[in-house]
Amino acid sequence: MTTDARDRLAGLTRPPDREDLLQGARERTRRALEAAARSGPTPTRPVARWRIRPAVALAAGGLLLLLAGVVAWRSWPAEPAVLVTLPADATPTSGTTGEVVVDVVGEVRAPGVVHLPAGSRVVDALDAAGGPTADAQVAAVNLARVLDDGEQVVVPGPGTATAQQPGLDLNSADAADLEALPGIGPVLARRIVAWRTEHGRFSSVDELAEVTGIGPNLLADLRGQVRV
Structure with missing residues (x-):
């Protein structure tokens, strides 16, 4: 047997050194940890979630309620129109027809009640009553005055109380x-x-x-x- 063979045989039969055993154990532990880390579950990134502030939520809720109210109001059935009818024998007043009714008496050719448009004057009432007579004291009457509905126009004559009254x-x-x-x-x-x-x-x-x-x-x- 040669010298090299004897040295290799001695190395195989010689018990391992303690320091070599510790070094080998450390190396095997490190490799095992690395392998476990590589084979473990992949960490997942946290999923981002939307966050709504309370004030924004209240404003959105109020807007939705307002829109719902508008829609409900527009869809509400309208009140039917109320028609008011006058009885057949009802006679409107002169104020609603643009008319004045005047009683013309005294020195006119056709004394009586006359119907004239609103805004008419005393001279119009005299014309409607046939005009003054020859004895009428027209100067005692204000012919330019605007007539009131329901009044009486008196055309005085000579010696009448109206003509004498100042x-x-x-x-x-x-x-x-x-x-x-x-x-x-x-x-x-x-x-x-x-x-x-x-x-x-x-x-x-x-x-x-x-x-x-x-x-x-x-x-x-x-x-x-x-x-x-």
């Missing part, structure tokens, strides 16, 4: 006529006409005291200037 007729004078009176301006003139519209004809001059703004002193000044 002063402005409170029941036939318009606002422009009343403004010519002492102490009566546009405001008081409109108030007198409004009182007459609300309460009807003046039955006495003293009823002027019921008009706001006319006190005892002004009423005393007007007594000789007006009549009813």
Whole structure:
């Protein structure tokens, strides 16, 4: 047997050194850990999730409720129109037909009740009653005055009480006529006409005291200037 063969045989039969055993154990442990790490489950990335803020959620909910209300309101059945019919014998008032009804008496050829368009004047009422007679005192009547519905136009004749009575007729004078009176301006003139519209004809001059703004002193000044 040669020397080399004897050395290899001695190396095989010689017990391993302790240091070599520890080194080999460390190496095998390291390899086992690496293999286990490679064969383990692959880590997954966390899945991102949407996050909604509470304020945004409340605003979205309110908008949905508003839209639902609008849709419900539009789909709600409309109330049927109510038709009002007047009885067959109902007669509309002159204020709704644009008409005034006036009683023309005195010195006219055809005295009586006449129907005229709203805004007509005293001269129109006289024409509708056939015109004044030869004895009519036309100067005592304000022919340019605008007529009120339901009033009476008196055309005086010679010696009649109306012709002899001085002063402005409170029941036939318009606002422009009343403004010519002492102490009566546009405001008081409109108030007198409004009182007459609300309460009807003046039955006495003293009823002027019921008009706001006319006190005892002004009423005393007007007594000789007006009549009813």
